[in-house]
């Protein structure tokens with residue numbers, strides 16, 4: 560499988576997170592997957608400005624010429640995208656969210672009904688599964704996880720993808736590796 | 743009463759968030775003695791700690807933002823992260839949110855609303871509730887009865903808030919309609935939005951025939 564790991568950890572000093580991600584990626588490679596990792600803190604990705612040029616001026620391409628385009632290109636070329644981020648104030652990092660927002664060129668402005676709600680039409684035939692690899696904060700509780708999980712589910716519907724797994728880095732690497740094969 | 747409104751739209755002063763909140767603020771200021779300070783997150787991106795400082799010194803705060811892929815825009819998340827040192831320490835702040843989106847159903851915002859309520863609790867703020875509304879993209883092409891409705895309810899919410907310091911639940915509920923859209927109504931609404939909002943802009947830009955382009959095709 561072609562996998563993309565989007566590493567949205569803002570602090571390289573967070574060694575627990577970095578070591579888990581490193582072991583996870585080498586496990587994926589050992590299992591024969593083709594893996595690419597983007598470390599967002601080393602890339603230049605400006606926030607979306609809400610101009611909608613990617614829908615109405617240059618269909619499918621963001622008006623901002625930076626690494627955000629690279630992430631979107633690799634995103635749509637993958638079978639499975641794993642968003643790896645520590646939870647910060649109960650959600651994925653701002654670094655992650657800024658890169659994620661830059662993915663709207665992957666859908667078409669037109670609406671269609673999906674399970675009785677409006678969503679955007681697909682632009683591409685195949686949209687990847689999206690999974691989340693997270694790190695808890697000291698005070699993360701079940702409610703936080705339920706809130707974030709509900710949003711992740713919505714996000715994958717909205718990008719016309721499917722939600723893969725949601726796992727935390729305090730589980731054994733092997734368990735997360737197994738989860739890849741299920742989804 | 744003093745209100746601090748923090749506008750988190752990446753479009754800044756030209757946003758739908760600003761447009762509807764202008765009605766709210768007009769209503770709010772009708773009570774003599776009230777005052778409102780407006781801050782834009784976009785203008786503080788270089789130094790969010792300054793904005794965090796303004797937040798921590800405020801009495802009543804509303805934070806407004808558009809829904810970006812079912813959550814707050816990344817730049818609003820940057821601001822939330824700048825509040826990390828304030829967790830549990832904001833007992834004197836009353837905090838509410840304004841969450842609006844492009845899809846016509848208000849329900850689309852409810853998941854982000856839950857997040858915001860939890861964030862308010864995490865900060866230790868007194869949570870005032872949230873103004874939540876779908877269907878605000880393309881106000882310029884929407885029928886007048888709809889834009890009049892936004893003006894009326896945002897103004898009325900601001901007026902009541904200016905008197906009581908509370909977001910009136912009856913007004914919130916009325917503004918939020920439609921929470922969902924019936925299947926048969928979707929069948930009429932979707933082609934209208936696709937044409938009047940998107941195809942017309944694509945056509946004006948001379949790219950209607952390219953709207954389904956796949957420039958990132960692997």
Ligand SMILES: Cc1cc2nc3c(=O)[nH]c(=O)nc-3n(C[C@H](O)[C@H](O)[C@H](O)COP(=O)(O)O)c2cc1C
Nearest residue numbers: 609751757758759808809810811812843844845879
């Ligand atoms: C990157 C991006 C993502 C968006 N995601 C959503 C979404 O998930 N659901 C939705 O209903 N609208 C979505 N919208 C539409 C905005 O919420 C809508 O246009 C809003 O009214 C913009 O408000 P503003 O002018 O205050 O920024 C998105 C817009 C952008 C630019």
